[in-house]
Each structure stands twice: as C-alpha cells, then as structure tokens.
Amino acid sequence: MEDAAPVVLTAANEREHARQRALLLAHQSALLDRDTAAARRTFDAFAAEILRHAAAEEAVVLPLYRELGGDAAHASPADQFEREHAKIRRWLDALRERLATLGQPPADGELLQILDAEASFKNLLAHHDLRENRILYPFLAEHADAPARARIVAALASAATPDR
Ligand SMILES: [Fe+2]
Numbered sequence: 001m002e003d004a005a006p007v008v009l010t011a012a013n014e015r016e017h018a019r020q021r022a023l024l025l026a027h028q029s030a031l032l033d034r035d036t037a038a039a040r041r042t043f044d045a046f047a048a049e050i051l052r053h054a055a056a057e058e059a060v061v062l063p064l065y066r067e068l069g070g071d072a073a074h075a076s077p078a079d080q081f082e083r084e085h086a087k088i089r090r091w092l093d094a095l096r097e098r099l100a101t102l103g104q105p106p107a108d109g110e111l112l113q114i115l116d117a118e119a120s121f122k123n124l125l126a127h128h129d130l131r132e133n134r135i136l137y138p139f140l141a142e143h144a145d146a147p148a149r150a151r152i153v154a155a156l157a158s159a160a161t162p163d164r
C-alpha cells in the first residue's frame with residue numbers, strides 16, 4: 001500500500017476523469033446523430049459529473065495540498081487549480097446556453113460551431129487533468145499520510161455518479 005500510494009491517488013483521479021471523458025463522448029455522439037434532446041441530456045450528465053468532481057477536489061484535495069505546502073513547493077498553487085475550475089464552470093454554462101438554442105435537427109453551421117467550441121473546452125480540460133496528474137496528486141501521494149490519502153480516494157469516489 002505504501003509503495004503504491006502515488007499510483008493509487010493519481011489513478012483515483014484519472015478514473016474519474018476517464019468517466020468524464022466517456023460522458024463527453026456520449027454527448028458528442030448525440031450531436032453527431034443530430035439528436036438535440038439527447039445532446040442536451042448527455043451534456044447535463046457530463047456537467048453534473050465534472051461539477052461534483054471539482055467540488056470534491058475543492059472541499060478535500062486542495063485544502064490538503066495547501067496545508068501540506070503544495071503552494072510553496074510547486075509552480076502550481078492551489079489557487080491556480082481553483083481558477084481553472086472556475087473557468088471550466090464558465091465553459092459549462094456557455095456550452096449549455098449554446099445547446100439550449102440548438103435547433104432540431106441542428107443545422108450544419110451550428111453543429112460545427114458547437115463542436116469547435118467543445119474542442120477548445122476539451123483542450124482546457126486536458127491541460128487541467130494533466131497538471132493534476134503530474135503535480136497535484138503525486139505531491140499529495142508523497143506528503144499526505146495514509147488516513148489523508150484514504151480521505152482523498154473516498155471523496156473522489158463519492159463524488160462520482162453511482163452505477164456507471
Ligand atoms: Fe481531477
């Protein structure tokens with residue numbers, strides 16, 4: 001357990017990111033099917049998942065990172081992760097608004113516009129996920145004790161939507 005700690009924490013985070021990517025893929029598949037109702041529904045499921053994950057990180061993971069000195073030790077202070085979460089929330093709102101005005105079936109132009117916007121968002125998300133996996137979680141794996149690490153894993157798991 002002790003030796004596996006870095007892998008366990010980063011894997012616990014990455015498992016949730018993989019679920020988020022699967023939900024986003026379901027949404028984009030609905031867009032490609034030109035099924036606007038399904039695209040909205042799957043987007044809401046994706047957004048709910050990612051919001052719960054970010055909230056768990058802000059409630060449990062980032063306070064620990066701060067407490068254990070993550071701010072001083074790295075070029076990625078907790079504030080930066082929080083700012084990225086705020087940016088992700090703004091993107092989710094903007095994309096939801098855009099989906100609300102999408103026709104049924106969507107025209108080529110509006111479909112391409114939303115896919116372009118989602119490509120930018122996916123880029124932002126990929127960078128955020130990468131920094132968490134390279135900096136945040138490895139730092140915690142190194143500095144958090146076993147009970148704290150267990151709290152992190154539990155918080156991430158409980159933020160995930162059950163039964164998928
Ligand atoms: Fe994360």
Ligand SMILES: [Fe+2]
Pocket residue numbers: 053054057085128132
């Ligand atoms: Fe995050």
